[in-house]
Amino acid sequence: PYLWVFNQGGPNSCSIDQLSLPSGTPTGLTRDVFLDFNTTFGLQTGLSGGLFVTDQLVNGERSIGGMIQGNPSNVIFAYELSDPIATGPDAAIDGASANGYTIIPDEQAASLNLTATVSNVSQGGQTIASANVDFTVRDGSNAVVFTDQQTVTNLAPLASVDVTSAAWTGAMLDSYSVEALVTVAGAQSDTFPTNDSSFAVVIIDDTTYARDDGFVSGSSLSIGGAAAGFIGQEFDITVTDTLSGAQFWLESPDLGDTVRAVVIPMGALGPQGAPIGTSDDLIITDTTAQLYDLAFQGGVELTAGNAYFIGLEETVNGSLTLGTTQNIFTPGKGWVFFNGQWNNSEDFNFEVAYILRGIFTNDITISIEDDINTELTVYPNPSDDYLNVLVSNNNHSDLGIRIFDLQGRTMIESAIPANEHKAQIFVGELSQGIYLLEVDSPEGKQVKRISIK
Numbered sequence: 149p150y151l152w153v154f155n156q157g158g159p160n161s162c163s164i165d166q167l168s169l170p171s172g173t174p175t176g177l178t179r180d181v182f183l184d185f186n187t188t189f190g191l192q193t194g195l196s197g198g199l200f201v202t203d204q205l206v207n208g209e210r211s212i213g214g215m216i217q218g219n220p221s222n223v224i225f226a227y228e229l230s231d232p233i234a235t236g237p238d239a240a241i242d243g244a245s246a247n248g249y250t251i252i253p254d255e256q257a258a259s260l261n262l263t264a265t266v267s268n269v270s271q272g273g274q275t276i277a278s279a280n281v282d283f284t285v286r287d288g289s290n291a292v293v294f295t296d297q298q299t300v301t302n303l304a305p306l307a308s309v310d311v312t313s314a315a316w317t318g319a320m321l322d323s324y325s326v327e328a329l330v331t332v333a334g335a336q337s338d339t340f341p342t343n344d345s346s347f348a349v350v351i352i353d354d355t356t357y358a359r360d361d362g363f364v365s366g367s368s369l370s371i372g373g374a375a376a377g378f379i380g381q382e383f384d385i386t387v388t389d390t391l392s393g394a395q396f397w398l399e400s401p402d403l404g405d406t407v408r409a410v411v412i413p414m415g416a417l418g419p420q421g422a423p424i425g426t427s428d429d430l431i432i433t434d435t436t437a438q439l440y441d442l443a444f445q446g447g448v449e450l451t452a453g454n455a456y457f458i459g460l461e462e463t464v465n466g467s468l469t470l471g472t473t474q475n476i477f478t479p480g481k482g483w484v485f486f487n488g489q490w491n492n493s494e495d496f497n498f499e500v501a502y503i504l505r506g507i508f509t510n511d512i513t514i515s516i517e518d519d520i521n522t523e524l525t526v527y528p529n530p531s532d533d534y535l536n537v538l539v540s541n542n543n544h545s546d547l548g549i550r551i552f553d554l555q556g557r558t559m560i561e562s563a564i565p566a567n568e569h570k571a572q573i574f575v576g577e578l579s580q581g582i583y584l585l586e587v588d589s590p591e592g593k594q595v596k597r598i599s600i601k
Contacts, residue, residue: 149342150175154199154214160186162194162216181216185223194218201229235272236339237332239279239303241265244328244346246316247384248478250554251351251358253508254321255387262296262313264328264346268303270339276303278333283313286325288556293324299333319352321595323556323584326350349556351584356395356597357383357458357506359481360473362554362582364437364503367399367469378485379470380459381502382414390447390509394427394458395597397439397471397503397582401432407468409442411450412457418490419457419483424448426461437471438530439582439599447509457483458506471503503582524587530599533576537562537587539569548588549573551598559583575600 151167160182166175182194197215205211205226213226243265246252262283268276278301285294296313303309326348332338359381368379394409409427412419425448430440450456462468477500482493525538537549544566551560559578564571578600585596
C-alpha cells in the first residue's frame with residue numbers, strides 16, 4: 149500500500165522512491181536503478197522513464213518494472229516486489245472460481261457454488277474475529293446476476309480457510325466475471341486492503357467442461373514406464389449427461405506414439421476401477437504442438453451426483469506431453485497413475501491445470517434467427533495467421549465478431565457487413581493457446597472455440 153515514484157532526481161537521474169499513503173510522505177526507501185544495470189548494458193547516462201507493477205511477469209510474484217531511457221540504449225527492468233509485512237490483522241483472499249472450473253457446460257451449470265480461500269496473513273499474532281466474504285457475479289454486459297455473503301470467524305494468524313457461496317442458479321450461455329471480496333468486520337480494521345479481492349472469469353458453454361485458462365505454459369511430467377499410465381482431471385457431474393469426447397493440447401508429442409482418452413469413476417481415494425469409456429486411438433503423425441479432439445464412439449453416460457476422471461492414457465512407447473497452464477490450479481483435482489498407484493498432481497510438485505476438457509453432447513445453441521442460421525464455419529482451426537469466418541447465408545444487418553481469451557478479455561474485434569457472409573481475421577499476433585470466437589447480431593449470438601498455434 150505505497151506509491152512508488154520513478155523520478156529523475158538523485159545522482160544518476162534514475163531513482164525509485166517509496167511514499168506513504170495517503171500522506172505522500174517519503175518513507176526513506178529508495179533505489180538507484182542506474183547502478184544496478186549500467187555496467188551490464190554499458191550505459192553512459194540514463195533518465196527514469198515509465199514505471200509499473202504487475203503480477204503477470206513471474207507466476208505467484210509481484211514485480212515492479214520500468215524503463216531506463218539510457219545512452220546508448222534503453223533498458224527495460226524489473227525487480228521482485230515483496231509483500232508488506234502486516235503487524236495487525238490482515239485478511240487476504242485469492243483463488244476465486246466457480247469451484248475450480250473455467251468453462252462449464254450449461255447442463256452442469258444449473259446450480260453452481262463459488263469458492264475462494266481466505267487467509268490471515270498478519271505477522272503480528274492477531275486473530276481475525278470476524279470477516280465477511282462477498283461474492284459478486286456479473287454477466288457479459290456487466291450486469292450483476294448473483295450476490296452472496298459468507299462469514300469467517302476466529303481466523304488464526306497465518307491460517308487459511310476455504311469459503312463456499314450459496315448456490316448460483318440460472319446461469320445462461322455467457323462469459324461471467326466473478327469477484328470475491330473479504331472485509332474485516334467489527335472493531336478490528338484491515339492492515340492492508342490491497343489483498344482483499346480476487347477475480348476470475350467463468351464461461352457457460354454448450355458443450356465444454358474445463359479447468360484451464362487456455363494459455364499453454366508447459367507440458368506434463370512423463371508417466372511412461374514398464375506399464376501404461378494415466379494423467380488427467382476430475383470433473384463433477386450434477387446432471388446426467390453424455391460425454392462425447394475429449395479435447396486436449398499436446399506440447400511436443402512423439403512421432404508414432406498412440407494416445408487415447410479414458411473415463412474412470414472417482415472413488416474415495418481417487419479414480420477407481422477400469423475405464424468405463426475409451427476413445428478412438430490417436431496415432432501421432434505430426435510433432436507440432438497443437439489441439440486434438442478424440443471421440444468416445446456412442447458416448448459415455450455419466451450419472452448425476454458422481455465425479456469422474458477424464459484423462460489420457462500414455463503408452464510405453466512415448467512421452468505424453470499434455471499441455472499445462474500455471475495460472476490456475478485447484479488442489480486435489482489433477483490425478484496421475486504412476487508406478488501402479490494414483491496420486492494427485494501436487495504430490496509430484498506439479499501445481500498446474502491440464503489443458504484437457506470434456507466435451508458433452510449438448511446440442512443447445514444460441515441461434516441467430518433470420519439474419520444467420522446455426523451453421524457458422526471457422527477455418528483453418530487451429531491457425532497461426534488468418535481465420536476465415538463464414539455464415540451460411542447473407543445476413544441483413546452487420547454481424548459483430550469478437551475473439552476473447554478464457555479470462556474474458558477481448559483480443560480482436562471485427563465484423564461481417566450486412567448482406568455479406570464472410571470475414572477474414574488476422575490472428576498471427578495472438579499468443580499460442582485456446583480462445584473463443586463470438587458472432588453477435590441483434591437477435592442472438594454463437595460461440596466457437598478456436599486454437600492458435
